[in-house]
Amino acid sequence: MTKAAHASPPDLIRRVCDRASFAxxxxxxxxxxxxxxxxxxxxDSSVSPPQVAFAIGRAVGPAVTRNQLRRRLRAILGAMDVxxxxxxxxxxxxxxxxxxxxxxTRAAALLDAAQHSRAYL
Known part of the structure; x- marks a missing residue:
């Protein structure tokens, strides 16, 4: 099999990686x-594909719980039209x-609220 046959599909959502984006x-x-x-x-239409970060603090639970939430949210957002x-x-x-x-449901509500907020006006 060729290398192309094993290639994964392109990411539809990327991670926020740089300090300037967080600022x-x-x-x-x-x-x-x-x-x-x-x-x-x-x-910002120049940030394509969308970039996502998660702020899930220790109060939410142990590392296993926080990581599970991040993975779930990443899967949910990956299936949505962000x-x-x-x-x-x-x-x-x-x-x-x-x-x-x-x-x-809550992630969809957040994205819907964001689109109707002043962020997209």
């Missing part, structure tokens, strides 16, 4: 909430009690 989220970001979750958004831009997702400690379906 921009802090400075220009619009924060939206949905129950126990929140999201800071910087709508507009171009920078995103920082976080939440309260009770976020760890949500099921996959509940996380999916």
């Amino acid at each position: 921009r989220l802090r400075r220009e970001g619009v924060r939206v909430r949905s129950d126990v979750m929140w999201c800071s958004v910087v709508a 507009p171009d831009g920078l995103y920082l997702f976080g939440g309260q400690p009770s976020m760890s009690e949500l099921t996959f379906a509940e996380l999916e």
Whole structure:
């Protein structure tokens, strides 16, 4: 088999990796909430594909729980049509009690609220 046959599909969502992007989220970001979750958004068509970061602190639970939440959110966002831009997702400690379906519903609500906020006006 050729190398191309083993290639993985391109990432539809990337991670926020540089300090400047985090500074921009802090400075220009619009924060939206949905129950126990929140999201800071910087709508920017030049950031394509969208870049996502997670702020899940120790209060949420042990490392296994926090990493599981990150993996779930990454899978949920990867399956959604996320507009171009920078995103920082976080939440309260009770976020760890949500099921996959509940996380999916809340993430969709956050993205919808972000699109209707001043971030996209």
